[in-house]
Amino acid sequence: MMFIPHSDAERDEMLASIGIKSMDDLFEAIPKKYRFPKINLHEGMTEIEASAQLKEIAEADLSVEDVSCFMGAGAYHHYIPAAIDNLISRGEFYTAYTPYQPEISQGTLQGIFEYQSLIARLTGMEAANASHYDGATACAEAGILAYHQYRGKRKKILVSPGLHPHYAAVMRTYLENFEGVHVEIPEFKSLDSVTPQNLADLIDEDTAMVMVQYPDFFGQLFDYSEFAETVHSKGALFCMSVNPIALGLLKTPGAMGADIVVGEGQPLGIPLSLGGPYLGLFAAKKDLIRKVSGRIVGETVDNRGQKAYVLTLTAREQHIRREKATSNICSNQGLNALTAAIYLSLLGKEGLQDVARLCYDKAHYAAEIINKIPGFQVINSTPFFHEFVVACPEPVSEINEHLLHHGILGGFDLSRMIPSLQNVMLIAVTELNSKESIDDLCRILSGEDNDEES
Amino acid sequence: MMKNREEKTIFEISSEGRKGFRFPKSDVQSAEIPDELLRENLPMPELSEIDVVRHYTHLSSLNYSVDAGFYPLGSCTMKYNPKICEKAARFSGFSQLHPLQPVETVQGALLILYEMQEMLQEISGFRACSLTPAAGAHGEFSGVKMIAAYHQQRKNSHRKTMLIPDSAHGTNPASSVMCGFRVQPVNTNERGNIDLSSLAAFCNDELAGIMITNPNTLGLFDENLVEAIDMVHQAGGLVYGDGANMNALMGIAKPAELGFDVMHFNLHKTFATPHGGGGPGAGAVCCTERLRDYLPGPIAGVIEPASDEMPPLYGWKTPERSIGQIGSFWGHFDVIVKAYIYCLMLGRDGLKRVAEFATLNANYLMHALKADYPLPYDRICMHEFVLDVKWPDAPDIRALDVAKRLMDYDFHPPTNYFPLIVHEALMIEPTETESKQTLDQFIDAMRKIAKEAHEQPDLLHDAPVNTPFGRMDEVKAAKDLKIAE
Numbered sequence: 001m002m003f004i005p006h007s008d009a010e011r012d013e014m015l016a017s018i019g020i021k022s023m024d025d026l027f028e029a030i031p032k033k034y035r036f037p038k039i040n041l042h043e044g045m046t047e048i049e050a051s052a053q054l055k056e057i058a059e060a061d062l063s064v065e066d067v068s069c070f071m072g073a074g075a076y077h078h079y080i081p082a083a084i085d086n087l088i089s090r091g092e093f094y095t096a097y098t099p100y101q102p103e104i105s106q107g108t109l110q111g112i113f114e115y116q117s118l119i120a121r122l123t124g125m126e127a128a129n130a131s132h133y134d135g136a137t138a139c140a141e142a143g144i145l146a147y148h149q150y151r152g153k154r155k156k157i158l159v160s161p162g163l164h165p166h167y168a169a170v171m172r173t174y175l176e177n178f179e180g181v182h183v184e185i186p187e188f189k190s191l192d193s194v195t196p197q198n199l200a201d202l203i204d205e206d207t208a209m210v211m212v213q214y215p216d217f218f219g220q221l222f223d224y225s226e227f228a229e230t231v232h233s234k235g236a237l238f239c240m241s242v243n244p245i246a247l248g249l250l251k252t253p254g255a256m257g258a259d260i261v262v263g264e265g266q267p268l269g270i271p272l273s274l275g276g277p278y279l280g281l282f283a284a285k286k287d288l289i290r291k292v293s294g295r296i297v298g299e300t301v302d303n304r305g306q307k308a309y310v311l312t313l314t315a316r317e318q319h320i321r322r323e324k325a326t327s328n329i330c331s332n333q334g335l336n337a338l339t340a341a342i343y344l345s346l347l348g349k350e351g352l353q354d355v356a357r358l359c360y361d362k363a364h365y366a367a368e369i370i371n372k373i374p375g376f377q378v379i380n381s382t383p384f385f386h387e388f389v390v391a392c393p394e395p396v397s398e399i400n401e402h403l404l405h406h407g408i409l410g411g412f413d414l415s416r417m418i419p420s421l422q423n424v425m426l427i428a429v430t431e432l433n434s435k436e437s438i439d440d441l442c443r444i445l446s447g448e449d450n451d452e453e454s
Numbered sequence: 455m456m457k458n459r460e461e462k463t464i465f466e467i468s469s470e471g472r473k474g475f476r477f478p479k480s481d482v483q484s485a486e487i488p489d490e491l492l493r494e495n496l497p498m499p500e501l502s503e504i505d506v507v508r509h510y511t512h513l514s515s516l517n518y519s520v521d522a523g524f525y526p527l528g529s530c531t532m533k534y535n536p537k538i539c540e541k542a543a544r545f546s547g548f549s550q551l552h553p554l555q556p557v558e559t560v561q562g563a564l565l566i567l568y569e570m571q572e573m574l575q576e577i578s579g580f581r582a583c584s585l586t587p588a589a590g591a592h593g594e595f596s597g598v599k600m601i602a603a604y605h606q607q608r609k610n611s612h613r614k615t616m617l618i619p620d621s622a623h624g625t626n627p628a629s630s631v632m633c634g635f636r637v638q639p640v641n642t643n644e645r646g647n648i649d650l651s652s653l654a655a656f657c658n659d660e661l662a663g664i665m666i667t668n669p670n671t672l673g674l675f676d677e678n679l680v681e682a683i684d685m686v687h688q689a690g691g692l693v694y695g696d697g698a699n700m701n702a703l704m705g706i707a708k709p710a711e712l713g714f715d716v717m718h719f720n721l722h723k724t725f726a727t728p729h730g731g732g733g734p735g736a737g738a739v740c741c742t743e744r745l746r747d748y749l750p751g752p753i754a755g756v757i758e759p760a761s762d763e764m765p766p767l768y769g770w771k772t773p774e775r776s777i778g779q780i781g782s783f784w785g786h787f788d789v790i791v792k793a794y795i796y797c798l799m800l801g802r803d804g805l806k807r808v809a810e811f812a813t814l815n816a817n818y819l820m821h822a823l824k825a826d827y828p829l830p831y832d833r834i835c836m837h838e839f840v841l842d843v844k845w846p847d848a849p850d851i852r853a854l855d856v857a858k859r860l861m862d863y864d865f866h867p868p869t870n871y872f873p874l875i876v877h878e879a880l881m882i883e884p885t886e887t888e889s890k891q892t893l894d895q896f897i898d899a900m901r902k903i904a905k906e907a908h909e910q911p912d913l914l915h916d917a918p919v920n921t922p923f924g925r926m927d928e929v930k931a932a933k934d935l936k937i938a939e
């Protein structure tokens with residue numbers, strides 16, 4: 001039987017040693033009425049059959065590798081160096097559990113320690129945890145931290161309308177049941193109004209935390225240094241949700257005065273996989289570390305005098321503190337954190353700058369020429385990173401359908417998340433978009449395709 | 455003198471000017487970036503590809519893993535992770551899908567999600583399922599929040615008490631608090647069941663519900679289960695099932711038929727997806743008809759039924775009164791694909807055999823070990839059991855010592871110090887994928903250790919010695935806190 005090694009003889013020998021006659025005798029504690037229900041499933045398959053079936057199912061999907069992809073909005077198509085999958089496919093890494101036994105888990109522990117170090121360095125913060133589920137839950141966990149920091153006395157979590165709408169929604173879901181807390185998100189009016197200045201006016205003495213995204217959902221970049229001072233002058237915490245690739249070039253949240261940095265780590269070598277599993281980045285100033293949720297690895301020594309690593313500050317966590325824990329998180333994104341660490345190590349200083357620069361330059365090239373197409377207009381008026389907003393002459397869904405016929409996965413239709421943004425597309429460009437593919441996109445958008453279809 | 459197994463960090467092996475990966479030259483003009491937006495320095499390591507590969511290969515050799523040996527970690531279901539699942543999940547048609555692609559271009563993926571929902575419903579007896587939770591605890595949060603939403607909708611917000619047996623996992627109380635509940639522990643009786651008189655005291659109109667792990671964390675099927683569930687229902691409460699231990703129940707009993715209202719599965723336990731050194735897992739949540747409108751969304755569903763010529767069109771649906779979105783996108787698709795293949799391969803009979811052999815293996819071990827180790831709850835167990843390492847004639851030996859000594863015999867230790875109601879707990883879960891030979895070797899090691907504990911206790915106190923690293927200075931780690939370099 002599949003994955004169960006026992007022969008019938010061995011089974012019988014084991015039953016005899018326990019002192020029972022049949023497998024059914026193992027389950028006498030279960031009320032008869034409920035025991036051995038019928039399960040209406042198919043019969044099992046061999047590996048050959050299952051593999052063929054999965055291949056067929058996969059072929060019904062359109063892989064972004066087979067198109068030219070301009071879709072981002074929180075998940076980005078980057079190149080994943082071959083060494084990564086090779087390393088994380090080592091059974092020693094992926095078939096291990098959470099490193100509760102440090103003597104035989106130093107591979108995982110040192111890997112996470114290095115991940116924490118890399119994320120701290122990348123964000124310009126002093127400390128990082130071992131991961132949260134994804135960008136959205138990392139935002140929510142930051143909100144919970146802020147709630148605890150003020151012992152529930154400050155009730156407002158102020159969120160920029162430039163935060164990914166899904167992240168904002170998840171913050172609402174998570175914080176809803178905390179006594180009196182409200183997540184305040186100014187309504188989106190126009191792109192011009194999504195600025196730090198407009199948000200600053202809403203900070204008051206009841207504000208526990210202010211949350212912005214950098215670059216924001218619409219690609220916009222602001223220097224938040226002054227804004228951070230305003231937030232701090234009101235006594236609140238300042239949290240930034242970041243795109244880690246952008247930090248290859250851009251001023252760090254640490255340098256701008258952020259207290260907490262969260263973000264989606266998917267761009268760091270993690271496949272798109274229809275949205276998950278991704279990687280929730282979480283970094284903070286050192287004096288907040290005892291309030292941070294999730295696992296944290298620290299350096300120590302073993303009894304042979306070797307430098308080593310352990311899970312530390314565990315008195316924050318659910319397995320010790322139960323209802324008083326900082327969060328309920330247990331399993332996290334261990335292997336994806338390792339992936340991000342390997343990605344950052346491979347690219348290193350220069351590679352990370354290069355990929356950020358390629359994204360930036362290609363996005364700006366694309367914006368420039370799209371803006372010249374009659375009927376299309378780039379509406380970002382401030383600097384942006386690798387994503388920008390385009391007003392289109394027709395519904396985005398129609399344009400995208402047309403693009404798809406030409407092997408192009410168009411930008412994100414913003415009306416799907418922000419209904420007032422009809423005919424507006426969010427376009428993302430990465431190092432994988434060649435000049436040629438950008439030119440193709442523009443050619444088709446401008447209707448220069450005398451196409452054979454439709 | 456033992457070999458030093460310390461590994462330098464990636465920062466220590468960094469060498470200026472090295473590159474591990476090259477990007478093509480830019481084919482567009484360089485654009486200007488405002489100076490004030492540029493970072494000052496980028497303190498990343500500089501390594502070649504071989505540096506990186508060797509570094510992580512060395513690190514991997516310091517880990518114990520299921521692929522290397524027996525990993526009887528109770529409550530974690532460290533079964534074998536089939537390799538075909540890894541391979542198929544990497545097919546480009548699964549791994550390279552953008553979460554916001556038009557649904558017409560991800561019909562294969564949606565089919566998998568839809569069928570996985572259906573299979574989990576069939577296995578558990580529930581009527582609806584959402585695959586969005588990222589892990590078990592995330593599923594708990596979702597399910598308990600659904601209970602909160604249910605009461606709120608009925609204007610029963612005064613129902614604020616969530617009952618949690620004292621044997622429960624720490625995530626249960628932590629999840630309840632995040633959903634606004636007050637946690638009330640319920641006692642476990644001497645047979646390892648929920649103490650019904652302790653339960654009765656809290657069955658009043660403040661009761662929101664109870665979180666029950668079944669089989670419980672002692673590895674026992676609760677003999678009072680049906681009655682306890684009934685009492686909670688009578689008092690107007692709902693029953694949450696922590697499905698971490700579903701490996702013992704597939705084809706043996708359906709939680710919905712036993713009376714549970716909502717439950718999470720840990721796909722990374724029951725359905726053989728790897729634990730990845732701490733994650734990612736996946737924590738599907740399933741529920742009865744009356745809670746289905748509250749499920750976290752979106753959920754894969756048929757948006758256009760099949761016609762004569764066309765298969766059905768799958769898409770996303772968000773339940774009417776959904777507790778809302780709980781993650782960036784739609785859940786851990788890559789993990790779900792692996793669980794799906796596992797289900798396909800095992801099928802109806804295979805899944806039942808999983809539960810049977812997991813239970814057989816646990817009872818075989820328990821029976822063999824109880825002569826040498828105190829067994830606090832001595833009755834037929836399900837997929838795991840708990841020993842209490844308290845020998846009157848070896849008083850300074852603790853569960854921790856036995857755990858550490860097991861490493862010297864090349865086994866991963868069982869879970870220790872959980873559940874909390876067994877003070878020197880060693881929680882042993884062999885899983886169905888281990889052979890009788892492996893179990894016999896483990897029994898042999900455990901017996902030797904019991905003997906050592908009485909005759910040469912220092913062998914246990916000093917253990918492990920045959921491992922790359924020895925016992926850690928945990929106090930130093932917290933006191934001289936260094937969590938980044």
Ligand SMILES: Cc1ncc(COP(=O)(O)O)c(C=O)c1O
Pocket residue numbers: 329330331529530589590591592623625626667671696698699720735737
């Ligand atoms: C009984 C029980 N409940 C809940 C959980 C939490 O699951 P996860 O780690 O997937 O969040 C665990 C995990 O160890 C568990 O053993």
